[in-house]
Amino acid sequence: MKESLPPFPAPQDPDPFDGLLNLAPAATGGPRLRADAARNRTRLLEVAARLAAEGGAANLTMEAVATAAEVGKGTVFRRFGDRLGLMLALLDHQERELQAAFLSGPPPLGPDAPPVERLRAFGAAVIRHEYAHRDLYLAARADASRRHAHPATQLRLGHLCMLLRRAGAQGDIELLAQALLGYLDINLVDHLVERRGMSLDRLELGWGDLVTRLVVTA
């Protein structure tokens, strides 16, 4: 297959994704938070993330966050509006952690590893990250029609395209990246683990095998 197809995104050096996407309207759209308020917000999110990890995001309440953070309930409401606002902020917080890891973190996920190793590490990291926070990701991905246009999806797609190119993959790079991305769908992962009884290790092995098949030149 020829490489005359429009590349997505345009391949560039250095890494075109060396920077984080801003996903949360709450973090960017409002008036600029004073530094201590921003620190306060981050601290509340870290508390919320810990509670969600322990008891599941579905069981997270504004009150529990306030109690664990030792602040008044009104502070949590002022910061996030309502429970949905807290959930969106928490999802954004988790997604940024993952993005920081694959864009600028240590190898094998980050820039200081060969592209094929980064590809392998990427799938394993996404599978484990989304499964660990599956309440949040399943809720965020419930509407199938919006998934592919989502900024977080676009960033991952661009990252996969870049790594596939650097790894020397031949063919229609964007479609190969989409095939890889489809394998990481949290709805699929959840189905395979919860309904088909597969282990995350098995899914990770399958990812590594898929990367090998898509990268290796015949």
Add this chain to the structure above:
Amino acid sequence: MKESLPPFPAPQDPDPFDGLLNLAPAATGGPRLRADAARNRTRLLEVAARLAAEGGAANLTMEAVATAAEVGKGTVFRRFGDRLGLMLALLDHQERELQAAFLSGPPPLGPDAPPVERLRAFGAAVIRHEYAHRDLYLAARADASRRHAHPATQLRLGHLCMLLRRAGAQGDIELLAQALLGYLDINLVDHLVERRGMSLDRLELGWGDLVTRLVVTA
């Protein structure tokens, strides 16, 4: 990778899917329709399918079906309950046509072709079929959490597993089949065509390439 993983579904000869799944409760759950009533229902569905193909399923009305079929509006309501009932029956009708084609139709889609050719034909057929009826399929697949457990998805998955095995693919067959299936997601196809401006020909070429990579033994 070892083949000690539980196969899905159990490999059998003859083709374990030589038969259609009954998907529509309306067609199986109710009292058995008399033969002429069943013919009448099929005729209404064929009229509805033609109207949906011409003007889009989103614009289909019970009244338009009645007029085009030259029956009273009450007959259409009696047969399908309401507009949602008509849509579900129409989706089931379209899905059965596709199933009949890949389970027992002529080659290269049906049984009288080598497995790799059937794999290639399968993806092309699904992409074109779902895109042609995308109003219906997008509506039916809007809830991402239900997609993987859907009987129609399970049938396709089993079909892909069977063809991959017969084609001599090595590795974790069920996960390879899931990777293939993910590429055929109507939400992805719709995104790539409508938002990214790709042609169905390009998606079909990408499918053929993916099949080659997953089947060919290193």
